[in-house]
Amino acid sequence: MEPVETPVELDVELDRTSPVPLYHQLALAIERAIETGALKPGDRLENEVALTTRLGLARPTARQAIQELVNRGMLVRKRGVGTQVVQPHVRRDVRLTSLFDDLEAAGREVGTELLELAPCTAEEVLDPPGLPDELVRVRRLRSADGVRLAILTNYLPTWYTVDAAGLERTGLYALLRAQGASFRIAHQTIGARLMTPAEAELLGEPEPAACVTMQRSVYDDTGRFVETGMHVYRASQYTVRTSLVV
Amino acid sequence: MEPVETPVELDVELDRTSPVPLYHQLALAIERAIETGALKPGDRLENEVALTTRLGLARPTARQAIQELVNRGMLVRKRGVGTQVVQPHVRRDVRLTSLFDDLEAAGREVGTELLELAPCTAEEVLDPPGLPDELVRVRRLRSADGVRLAILTNYLPTWYTVDAAGLERTGLYALLRAQGASFRIAHQTIGARLMTPAEAELLGEPEPAACVTMQRSVYDDTGRFVETGMHVYRASQYTVRTSLVV
DNA sequence: TAGGTAATTATGTATAGACAAAGTATTGAC
DNA sequence: GTCAATACTTTGTCTATACATAATTACCTA
Structure with a gap:
């Protein structure tokens, strides 16, 4: 983050006789x-x-x-x-569905190019709670009606198995559901930033280009980790519709 | 909570050479x-x-x-x-709307009887974060098509003003929106239990009666507290439809 | 001027200890 | 058998201290 000149000195009065801790x-x-x-x-x-x-x-x-x-x-x-x-950013609720499901529901033709499917460890994933030590990283380029839309990076526990053919054919959540995953709780943050050069090239955007970013961590109904994802969307192509999530 | 006979002694191995804290x-x-x-x-x-x-x-x-x-x-x-x-319970997402809004959207005739409108302090409300010290407690009996449905207890910050006439005429969230409240984040827990005798009498249920309970705490987009509610629904009359909430 | 290294800054992790307070269990009086 | 008082159990709050580590800044040299 960018530093500021001087830290702010707050005017705080603490009352040690108060029952409030x-x-x-x-x-x-x-x-x-x-x-x-x-x-x-x-x-x-x-x-x-x-x-x-x-x-x-x-x-x-x-x-x-x-x-x-x-x-x-x-x-x-x-x-x-x-x-x-925290810098204020737009934070909107969104359905616990995958992009694939949403595009298909909207009648769009969904395309998926698998960029990477590799084992990795929890260290490279920033801070979602409940992360198992060993994960599988799935990275895909998603298109709608032939137009590139998003780069989707997801991290899965190794107790789920996904293969390249399945990932290119259908949505990730469909693959996980087929293996008994239940989706109950998601923590999701949506933001924006400039694309990296590599992302811009993959998405076919001239630089500089803005992207919508979405980080989501999903848990099942016992609180167990299901997956976490870090998605980058072309801001020119993607908006989010939302509702409340608990 | 109900005690069990013996606390469970976990088999835990800690590795002090690990970089994992x-x-x-x-x-x-x-x-x-x-x-x-x-x-x-x-x-x-x-x-x-x-x-x-x-x-x-x-x-x-x-x-x-x-x-x-x-x-x-x-x-x-x-x-x-x-x-x-934690005992597992059904936890489902739900829209960030008031019961009034939902019933009206469903074409039901909504009735509201104001049971209580009184100042109170944060102490009596269990643990939602960001609670101001002084609150207003609103307690209502909600009906649909003349059938008693729920007892709604809500706690509001004192910077919102609500009156009896408004509360009986429309939904709480409509009143808050009219005063500039924005609803962005809600934490919500849904459970069930047996009604207390007083609740059963108010709701017209013979005892013993089960109820669906819903606790919700709502924050705006700066993280500021908007309201917290503790609602009791007749299980025979009420189910919840849900979607993901962040 | 740029790159490398060292120093500094600030948070992260961990230990140790003490007292407060909510909830439960036990005991004794009636 | 009931109720109040007391003791006990366990988490909650707080202080104090030390070292680790990531990030930034300052300094030195080519």
Whole structure:
């Protein structure tokens, strides 16, 4: 993330006589600072040591407050960099379906080119909870009516087996369902960024080109990991329709 | 929750030479025990002190592991009682709409009787994050085509104003939207239990009666709390249709 | 001016310990 | 048999400290 000039020094008053835990008071204070504009998107908080020294608070206590806000997507932390207020982005609910299912439902002719099918480990996948150590990485180029649309990178547990023919013929979720996977909970984040040169070439976009990005992690009804995906969509070709997801 | 005879002693091996953090190794071990059946729904884990003494682990480290699984809905903890594997229940996505909206969309005649409209504090509401200290509690009896259907208890921040006439005339979300509320993220849990005698009387159900319960906490696109609701539906009258929610 | 290296910054992980508070179990009085 | 008081159990909150590690910045040299 891009650093800012000076970390913001929050005006926080902690009440040690309150029944509200200190970590929660701090979380509320940071939250209020965000909602009133005292902390703006992109602003950095004081580093943990400075904040806790100034407030007379223990560092694990402040970290617990910050972690709550990180879990809710309001803050983001990076080692060696600091804690930053999340840039606002459009976050919309979307059905727990695959792109293939959606395109087919819309009457589009779906094309899939398999780019990669390889084993990998959890280390390369950033932070979805419940990730098994060994995964399979599936990378595909998806087209609609002959027009390139998206690069889809998905990570699957090794207890599912997928092959090249199946991946090019149908949607990933259909393959997983055929193996008993149930889809119950998904955490999904949608954003945008500029494409990398490699992505632009694959998608046939002149540079510079914007893309819609979608990260999704799916769990079944016992909380077990089903798959996580990182998808890049041509912004010129793709929008998202949504509804509430729990 | 109901206690079980003996907490389950997990077979956990921690590898201190692994780059995987210890808290994460423990979280994975507990998760695997749940998915393999070594830990069954309703089972209790060893208490924190016993577990960490046996594993040679610090208590905050183990608590971090457990907290991850609590956040994912796999475990539930209660002070003085212990940590328990969550009983599986049907969890389905549902639209971010109010019951009023859904009934009206279905062509039903919606009736609302206001039972209570009173100020209250956050203490009485269990655990949704981002809750302001002062709230307004709204409690209503909802009917469809003259048939009693649900008891709806909602907690609103005091920056929204609602009155009795409005609440009986239209849906809560319509009233909030009229005051600028935006609905973006909802966390929702659906379950079932037996009705209390008071609920059964209000809903006109002979006892014993089962009810569908729904707890929902709604946030806007900056992560700010909009409302939280605890709804009780006559199981004989109500089912839920769902889609994915992020 | 650019590249490499070292130092600095800030978060991540972990240990140890103590006290608070909610919930349960036990005990004793009536 | 019931109820209140007490003891016990277990999680919740908090402090203090230290080391690890990723990322950035500063400095040096070619």
